[in-house]
Amino acid sequence: MTLNLDGIIGDSPVLAEVFKVLKKVAPTDSTVLVTGESGTGKELLVRALHRNSIRRNQPFIPINCGAIPRELLESELFGHEKGAFTHAIRSRPGRFELADGGTLFLDEIGEMDLSLQVKILRALQEKEIERVGGTSIKKVDVRVVAATNRDLEDEVVAGRFREDLFYRLNVIPLQLPPLRKRGNDILLLAEYFLCGHCASKERKHLKLSDKAKEMLLTYSWPGNVRELENFMERLSILCDGNEVLPEDLPQKIFDDIGETPLKKVEEVQPMRPAGFVWPTLRDMKDKDMKLKEFLEDIEGRLLGEALEMADGVKNKAAELVGIKRTTLIEKLKKRNLL
Numbered sequence: 055m056t057l058n059l060d061g062i063i064g065d066s067p068v069l070a071e072v073f074k075v076l077k078k079v080a081p082t083d084s085t086v087l088v089t090g091e092s093g094t095g096k097e098l099l100v101r102a103l104h105r106n107s108i109r110r111n112q113p114f115i116p117i118n119c120g121a122i123p124r125e126l127l128e129s130e131l132f133g134h135e136k137g138a139f140t141h142a143i144r145s146r147p148g149r150f151e152l153a154d155g156g157t158l159f160l161d162e163i164g165e166m167d168l169s170l171q172v173k174i175l176r177a178l179q180e181k182e183i184e185r186v187g188g189t190s191i192k193k194v195d196v197r198v199v200a201a202t203n204r205d206l207e208d209e210v211v212a213g214r215f216r217e218d219l220f221y222r223l224n225v226i227p228l229q230l231p232p233l234r235k236r237g238n239d240i241l242l243l244a245e246y247f248l249c250g251h252c253a254s255k256e257r258k259h260l261k262l263s264d265k266a267k268e269m270l271l272t273y274s275w276p277g278n279v280r281e282l283e284n285f286m287e288r289l290s291i292l293c294d295g296n297e298v299l300p301e302d303l304p305q306k307i308f309d310d311i312g313e314t315p316l317k318k319v320e321e322v323q324p325m326r327p328a329g330f331v332w333p334t335l336r337d338m339k340d341k342d343m344k345l346k347e348f349l350e351d352i353e354g355r356l357l358g359e360a361l362e363m364a365d366g367v368k369n370k371a372a373e374l375v376g377i378k379r380t381t382l383i384e385k386l387k388k389r390n391l392l
């Protein structure tokens with residue numbers, strides 16, 4: 055069997071190891087646990103796993119356990135019967151039932167509440183589920199693949215993750231290496247994204263200069279492939295010439311690798327006025343906005359800044375603005391930022 059890795063870029067030895075395991079495990083029904091830092095491509099890999107399995111023509115049902123509040127997550131997973139709770143006006147199947155015959159992707163499993171972990175373990179062991187408020191048990195034939203950016207072994211030690219569920223999920227571990235360990239893949243990915251973004255903006259292809267390449271290879275990429283893609287999109291918009299020079303790269307890269315940027319004169323940041331000034335009605339009118347729109351705009355900017363500071367790591371960004379991760383995700387979804 056040849057692997058269909060459509061859309062996964064990289065030929066580094068560390069990634070080749072992952073593909074080797076993927077090839078062996080894809081055709082089986084084993085439970086797989088994909089781990090790796092945020093933005094390393096866990097979701098992409100899980101989709102490839104399904105595409106290369108015998109279940110490929112059956113449903114692939116993802117669920118982000120970190121984005122759904124505990125009370126809703128149980129009925130999302132297992133479904134509910136009419137009248138099970140106040141808003142249950144009709145019966146609904148859960149994701150386990152929807153995935154019957156196919157693959158269920160439990161994304162961000164590390165965020166799941168302990169009480170729900172018990173129910174997942176039961177569903178995995180017995181291959182049957184019970185809807186919330188239901189009285190009967192349904193058999194389901196589902197392959198479960200889970201992903202997390204947490205170290206589940208640490209979570210087990212800290213008492214936040216059930217040991218029995220960890221062993222049940224971790225039958226085949228697939229660990230995605232961080233981007234900084236993938237060597238030349240950084241440049242392959244950079245060129246791939248740069249090319250794609252230039253094409254979609256109908257601008258001439260941008261080339262990476264040797265010095266810029268060297269800097270991309272040295273940077274530590276805390277936000278991994280997602281961060282790289284965002285940088286390349288930004289370059290496709292902001293870079294004036296035909297070649298990406300070191301001074302086109304963000305300050306963050308210089309700070310991280312310990313170099314001083316040769317700032318272009320026109321790029322010098324405008325001086326901020328001394329002290330904090332609340333926006334006034336005049337500012338709102340100048341923007342030609344109504345109150346709701348104005349406040350939403352301010353909120354959007356703060357969320358964007360927090361995400362950037364957190365290298366796209368949602369937990370960290372939520373912490374920076376002092377809201378729950380689930381609330382952050384809702385807000386980003388509303389703005390099509392997810």
Ligand SMILES: Nc1ncnc2c1ncn2[C@@H]1O[C@H](COP(=O)(O)OP(=O)(O)OP(=O)(O)O)[C@@H](O)[C@H]1O
Nearest residue numbers: 061062063091092093094095096097098203279280
């Ligand atoms: N090897 C790769 N080739 C091409 N694109 C990639 C690769 N790895 C990741 N990406 C892209 O990077 C982005 C992040 O990937 P993905 O969502 O799979 O990461 P993740 O590990 O699930 O992140 P998180 O932990 O934040 O959920 C996506 O847009 C994905 O398409």
Ligand SMILES: [Mg+2]
Nearest residue numbers: 096097161201
């Ligand atoms: Mg993900």
